[in-house]
Amino acid sequence: MPGKLKVKIVAGRHLPVMDRASDLTDAFVEVKFGNTTFKTDVYPKSLNPQWNSEWFKFEVDDEDLQDEPLQITVLDHDTYSANDAIGKVYIDIDPLLYSEAATVISGWFPIYDTIHGIRGEINVVVKVDLFNDLNRFRQSSCGVKFFCTTSIPKCYRAVIIHGFVEELVVNEDPEYQWIDRIRTPRASNEARQRLISLMSGELQRKIGLKVLEMRGNAVVGYLQCFDLEGESGLVVRAIGTACTLDKLSSPAAFLPACNSPSKEMKESPLVHPPSHGCRSTHNSPIHTATGSRLTQNFSVSVPTLIYTGMGSGSAGKEGGPFKALLRQQTQSALEQRGGSPHRFCRRREFPFFTLTAFPPGFLVHVGGVVSARSVKLLDRIHNPAFVGIMGNTRSYKLLDWNSFNSDEPETRDAWWAEIRQEIKSHAKALGCHAVVGYSESTSICEEVCILSASGTAAVLNPRFLQDGTVEGCLEQRLEENLPAGCGFCHIPYDELNMPFPAHLTYCYNCRKQKVPDVLFTTIDLPTDATVIGKGCLIQARLCRLKKKAQAEANATAISNLLPFMEYEVHTQLMNKLKLKGMNALFGLRIQITVGENMLMGLASATGVYLAALPTPGGIQIAGKTPNDGSYEQHISHMQKKINDTIAKNKELYEINPPEISEEIIGSPIPEPRQRSRLLRSQSESSDEVTELDLSHGKKDAFVLEIDDTDAMEDVHSLLTDVPPPSGFYSCNTEIMPGINNWTSEIQMFTSVRVIRLSSLNLTNHALNKNFNDLCENLLKSLYFKLRSMIPCCLCHVNFTVSLPEDELIQVTVTAVAITFDKNQALQTTKAHVEKSLQRASTDNEELLQFPLELCSDSLPSHPFPPAKEHLESASSNSGIPAAQRATSVDYSSFADRCSSWIELIKLKAQTIRRGSIKTTVTVEKTSPMGEGNFRNRSAAPCANSTVGVVKMTPLSFIPGAKITKYLGIINMFFIRETTSLREEGGVSGFLHAFIAEVFAMVRAHVAALGGNAVVSYIMKQCVFMENPNKNQAQCLINVSGDAVVFARESELEVVSTQQPAANCQPACTGGEVTT
């Protein structure tokens, strides 16, 4: 028995009236964990019962501790009839299983009912006593920390970044079980909530095991998603980046609660040598994959684009044959897998990292965006019969069930493996050995499912990686010394042997290496990147009608449309980027959503002007019928408008690169023979690639040809994007490039809009316009609502599109508005740059000093250079060695009105430091204070109110404050249903209340853990279904984030008076960034 869970039910308040006669309630509580249930006494006739129960003790396996949620049910006692349920609270006790996280969960939790919403609150205290159990056959992975944050958490340092971990579990969806026909909606919802909670627990535990096998102690950038496949089941999948983290404040090495992975792994019989890959052998659903499995399921791989710099790639040319080609490829990939099951036990399969921000020096070069999509048909998951009664009893175990039953996870796993393989090969084609900023997503409509994965091909510094994934070619590059701020832009491959023809110039910053003209990435702007001016949110929006079809015909239709969509999206992004006068995109996220009769594409990214890249040329408009006078006039009018817009945008975003005379740059690199070329998804077989020269005569401008009304409207739509009102900025990255003096006011929000399309005007253009208006209006509304916060910036703007029904489009936006100090924003002087560089290097020192004793103890063979060298390199060049990278163009023949864009310029700029809080010393200085104090302090301002303020933010930091402790991951899933939609204020009232309740429950859990904020908060799913005729609606929401304790910088400063002002000041006054 490795753990004892203790629960005490203290009191309730604001309970609903359950007895109409007395207007009171006779409440009691059931506490359930696993199969054990305890009950409190009935507290008669009160809406504010004081149970003050004894400690209920559950003796359980640590495996159960990880999988199971604690389930608290509040009921109204009824002598004559069945007791009525008031509501439930699910508490994830995972945070209690790490030594550093929370030690007790104690506080008021909203009592939640899936039909009535929140009904009062209950005060609960939960504790866990863990016993060490060293020789057990390990199924649990207690002690592995999970972070949603996609960077190294602020009070840790990365000793080793091991790499990609993934897992998925599958089950039948209770909503679709036969029993659902006879049970109440409430029972069905609760069964679903509990199942998903259980599955997430199991998934997390399994991922944890993989991490332990890799000798890591944490998962960073943990992203868990649900695929509600309807009839065919429920898939919970997760990806993350395994790391070995070391807490900055504690000099001693990290030892997890129940087991120290580094020490104990040696004793565990099941652990493989570290060089063995990330798959656990004893409970992984896959051991081998068979080729036949896939052929049973219809599947279409979609040609993939590599968004490097210019141009868009897609295999549109091979509209028909491409499928066959891809099937073939799929097959071959599969054979590879099936043929060599050993692969799974070999070294790391996928060099992927879910991180979007990195320790200094980690990221060497960035190659460009790689993405892969594939269309699959879902099949029913076959489950054993007894799972059907799962709603009521718990006589099953997911783990066992998986192992003897369904081969379904295998299929799903194979699907993803296939896509990942594709991504990997694309990265290779870009001369990169790794993919960073990696994410996966799905879009499901009926039985069709689009799986997507994307990331940024990159070259990483091997000294952070455990084993030598990095190929030898890299080492020589590492030796090159390069100025900071541009290294990551340099092309990662040989210019003479470029995988894609691209227009290269010498870096405008260092003048030594080649850079592409445009750079697209999925990561955050590196902290040491040199940018000019400010960034802005750039979105490409697109709709495509599609015929309603069934099964395979449908999948084929979708996969035929996808490349066109990708191409269009890319073109739009490129046009808008040019229009903004910028040359790089960060945080690119392209979402393709499938509906019954349409496909939607939404790409969001943050545009910036990188000083290292050439100035983008303008956009030139060319008409097809040059002889028509009025037409000509019209064209020139448009041209003027576009030029004006570009000029205006340059002013707006303060893009004024210094002029550099041509000689300094030196002659441009000889033009590659061809500028654009088609890239197929099959990047390995580059010899097959068709080459097209689509380059226009003009080299320095991007030419838009207006040959039909479509093109005209495209140009119009370009110009209709209204910039945010003055004082407002927006971006979808963590922080806004060019703004650095955040003040402490933040407002996180979720906004949801659903529009109904009138079926009459369903043309692609009407659709596009509707969709565009929807997004634009939504943004405008946000700007208006938040006008009191001006000057402010909307950060991490995250749009999600779904198509719940035929004519409905739903857009969900989550973002955070952060105020900044306008006056300070103006100082962008060189002094700042120097300072930030200095800071960067000191940070590096702190971050890079690995405790070598520990490392050599546990990892005798890891390839770290000696510490001294380390420091030298870190402080001398900010840790970013140089190399090159390139842009690629991939054009397809259907690109009938676009051509190439190529341009040159010169510039120079200041360094921007990313807003990470890295005043390491502060932590040590303030640690004696203890967080008890922090908590008191943070509670102090709200003394009037009994409810402590809990901040929520999608960012990994809190402006003007320092995160002192991570308390654990928050991962919650809620279902809300109503049969009285009108009475609850219609769909808007219903969803508004539900989202507010979800926020409340997240805050309550964080507060109970002793935290005062959630960082890296994300609403991963918001599935809304309505049936107004029946007066019904249902909504599912899944949110996650990291619970933290933060302390205001100003408070910390009081304590740590000895702290050198230089280090602390910028952070506390102006947020944590300096320019």
Add this chain to the structure above:
Amino acid sequence: MTSELDIFVGNTTLIDEDVYRLWLDGYSVGDAVALRVRSGILEQTGATAAVLQSDTMDHYRTFHMLERLLHAPPKLLHQLIYQIPPSRQALLIERYYAFDEAFVREVLGKKLSKGTKKDLDDISTKTGITLKSCRRQFDNFKRVFKVVEEMRGSLVDNVQQHFLLSDRLARDYAAIVFFANNRFETGKKKLQYLSFGDFAFCAELMIQNWTLGAVDSQVDDMDMDLDKEFLQDLKELKVLVADKDLLDLHKSLVCTALRGKLGVFSEMEANFKNLSRGLVNVATKLTHNKDVRDLFVDLVEKAPGPLGPLHGHPPWLPPAPLS
């Protein structure tokens, strides 16, 4: 393209004071949007009417959801669903419980019953306050009344404790509750020139001096009901009119106390006998409920005599400043 659903939920609940006021004043979303447009907000912010409509709807929905909590303000403080800074919470409560002078004058002293509620239409027409707003104000009076009706202790403190109102507003509510409980007639035409403030002043003094709570703060401490014994005792005041010596003594004491403090002092001194008789007559009849209700009518009719109408300010109200 029609918007089916349009919501905005902040981690901190956004409260727009202007929209809150419009909502409290009972304007429909459409009217509120029109009023906001007229305020020039579109020009200031560059927003469109559609944005304004969506924003207003959103705020209205928020207020509608908060209304349930505002009915029991302590709940607003303890609830977890809406994260609202304390200063904003106070503002929400204070504004919600604020009332219109014109409205309160209409219902002051009336029984807070369904019957009165039916008359709200007329009051709305008469005062120009929207029916919605009238209902809210009426329901507020009634809710406060119900909660503090049976409570012991200071009426003002009870109101303050259970509704978290400012001192000023709590006093006003105490007066409203006190008047409603004793059903003092205030609606007669003769009384129209008196403001709510005038009555509230009287209520405060009466609560302090005439109620059960005033006599003994320990036993049966009720601020709501007048002390029956005290009213009985008032009968004894007849001697002040009947007995010439006592009348003179009374006069001299009152004049000494008021000299220099009253603008109409000389008139008062000249008419003291008439005034005193009027007042005593009113006081001695207070044993009957009907007469208690008519207290203010009687006072204006009988006591001020020539004074009230002349100066517009009855002597039993706080003295008008010396001119």
